[in-house]
Structure formats: structure tokens, C-alpha cells
Amino acid sequence: MEKEKVVVLTGAGISAESGIKTFRDADGLWEGHDIMEVASPTGFEKNPALVLDFYNQRRRQLKEVVPNEGHKALVLLEEQYDVTIVTQNVDNLHERAGSSKIIHLHGELSKMRGVQYPYKIYDCSGDIYVGDVCKRGSQLRPHIVWFGEDVPMIETAIAECTQAAILMIIGTSMQVYPAASLINFVPQSTPIYFIDPKPSVNESAYQNLTVIAEKASTGVAKVIEELVGF
Incomplete structure (x- = not known):
């Protein structure tokens, strides 16, 4: 049976717990x-x-620095879902944690x-x-990818989002474009989980939006438990 697609959009907040500013x-x-x-x-x-x-x-x-529990928890999703991580981060912590499909919007250190x-x-x-x-x-x-430069991977990320059965947004203010626009490309019926200690989205602005006002490590674990069952 084909696995459902989960797209995970991550920002600086998920790496902050590893000690990256x-x-x-x-x-x-x-x-x-x-x-x-x-x-x-x-x-x-x-x-x-x-x-x-x-x-x-x-x-x-x-x-x-090393991957934290937020990075590691996302690896567990791959057991039951087809997971693509779209990250605004330039670190390699998702790779080091063991996630297998990662799109780096802003390049790689x-x-x-x-x-x-x-x-x-x-x-x-x-x-x-x-x-x-x-x-x-x-x-x-x-x-x-510096300010004023094209974001070459944005079209690839958009294509992933249009197929998402579930969207998770972790540790991002959703203020940096074009990354912030990706939420608008998922199908209307797609459940969206927004995990950030200071969430910057209005829960009523999107259908099927669940806001979890927690840091990445604990918030991600809650969503994983709901989706995977452990």
C-alpha cells in the first residue's frame, strides 16, 4: 500500500534547541x-x-552540535509515511538525524x-x-541563497506541497518568502500542524489547522504520537 505523503516545513526554531542561533x-x-x-x-x-x-x-x-529530539522524532514518521522535509535551515541536522528526503530552500553550509x-x-x-x-x-x-538571489528549490517544494496529505510546520515565523507561501499550496482538505512556542498564525485563517504552542522537541513528539501511535 502506498504511504501517505507528509511534508514538513522547518525553520530556525527546530535547530535552536541544538544550540544553533x-x-x-x-x-x-x-x-x-x-x-x-x-x-x-x-x-x-x-x-x-x-x-x-x-x-x-x-x-x-x-x-x-548534534540533532535534537525534534529532528530525531521526524525520522520515526518515515516508518508509516512518505516524508519530505522542506527546510529553511542551512545546517545538516536533518540529514544527521537520519531523515532521507530533504529539500534545502536556502542552501547548505x-x-x-x-x-x-x-x-x-x-x-x-x-x-x-x-x-x-x-x-x-x-x-x-x-x-x-542570499538576499536578492533566486530560490532554485522553491518549485520542487511547491510540487511536494501540492501532494501533501499532511503538512507540519515547525519552528518558523512564516515571515520569510517564498518559503512562507508554501502553506498556500497544500490541498484545502490537508491537515496542518503548526508547532512553535510563539505561533504567528491565526488558527481560524486556515481550514484544518492545529496550532501547538511548544518548542520543537515536545511539539513534534505530540504530533508524531498522534500520527504514528508511539
């Missing part, structure tokens, strides 16, 4: 930097060393590409410096 602090800065300094093509062009160092630090931090050859992606486990080039001689940069 959420997207921005209350003052709008990201690790003390203006967001456009370290997450835009203009910022990279202006000061590539600063941008590369910023992501080198993020990559080093990633090696010091553990990948890199040449500035002039964006479609040839390389694995990246160490630091990138000014002067490091790809096989075609182009300066390497993190495989991250």
Missing part, C-alpha cells in the same frame, strides 16, 4: 553583523573575506560553489578563503 537577534543583527553585510551578493562583492569568515564560523559551530558556476556544487567540510577557486578557476563561495 536563530536567524537574527532582537536588534536585527546576525551575530553582530548587519544582515546585508554577510548575506547578500553585494556584501560578498564588497568584503568577501568577511563573508567567508562568517560562514566558516557557522560551519565550525555546526560540527559542535556543508556545500560550496564557484561564483561564476552556480550549478556545480561541491562538498565543503572546512574553511573557504579568498583565493580558493573551483575546478574552473572561479572564487568559491558558500552554497547559500
Whole structure:
């Protein structure tokens, strides 16, 4: 029998419990930097060393953290459902937890590409410096979708959402587009579970919406228990 499709949209909140800081602090800065300094093509062009160092630090931090119970619980879903995780996060914690189908909307810290050859992606486990080039001689940069750049995986994510029998949204403010628009592509009858300690959606705004105002680890466990039975 064919498994029902579950699409899981995850944001910074699910990784926060592993010790990865959420997207921005209350003052709008990201690790003390203006967001456009370290997450835009203009910022990279202006000061590539600063941008590369910023992501080198993020990559080093990633090696010091581990998947949390929220990540691990999602793996259990695969026993009874066809699960696709669409994540806004650039970490690899879903992969390390054991989830098998993951779409990274905003790129991956553990990948890199040449500035002039964006479609040839390389694995990246160490630091990138000014002067490091790809096989075609182009300066390497993190495989991250910066502000002002296209989100190449959004069409793939939309296609998954249109087939979703169940949608789970975990740890995201639903303020960053185009990711926030994905909720509008699921069939009208699809049950939606929204898990966040400070939920930013109106429960009456969507049919079949269940809001669970909890952190990822406990909220996900509740939904998994309901769907899988353990």
C-alpha cells in the first residue's frame, strides 16, 4: 500500500534547541553583523573575506552540535509515511538525524560553489578563503541563497506541497518568502500542524489547522504520537 505523503516545513526554531542561533537577534543583527553585510551578493562583492569568515564560523559551530529530539522524532514518521522535509535551515541536522528526503530552500553550509558556476556544487567540510577557486578557476563561495538571489528549490517544494496529505510546520515565523507561501499550496482538505512556542498564525485563517504552542522537541513528539501511535 502506498504511504501517505507528509511534508514538513522547518525553520530556525527546530535547530535552536541544538544550540544553533536563530536567524537574527532582537536588534536585527546576525551575530553582530548587519544582515546585508554577510548575506547578500553585494556584501560578498564588497568584503568577501568577511563573508567567508562568517560562514566558516557557522560551519565550525555546526560540527559542535548534534540533532535534537525534534529532528530525531521526524525520522520515526518515515516508518508509516512518505516524508519530505522542506527546510529553511542551512545546517545538516536533518540529514544527521537520519531523515532521507530533504529539500534545502536556502542552501547548505556543508556545500560550496564557484561564483561564476552556480550549478556545480561541491562538498565543503572546512574553511573557504579568498583565493580558493573551483575546478574552473572561479572564487568559491558558500552554497547559500542570499538576499536578492533566486530560490532554485522553491518549485520542487511547491510540487511536494501540492501532494501533501499532511503538512507540519515547525519552528518558523512564516515571515520569510517564498518559503512562507508554501502553506498556500497544500490541498484545502490537508491537515496542518503548526508547532512553535510563539505561533504567528491565526488558527481560524486556515481550514484544518492545529496550532501547538511548544518548542520543537515536545511539539513534534505530540504530533508524531498522534500520527504514528508511539
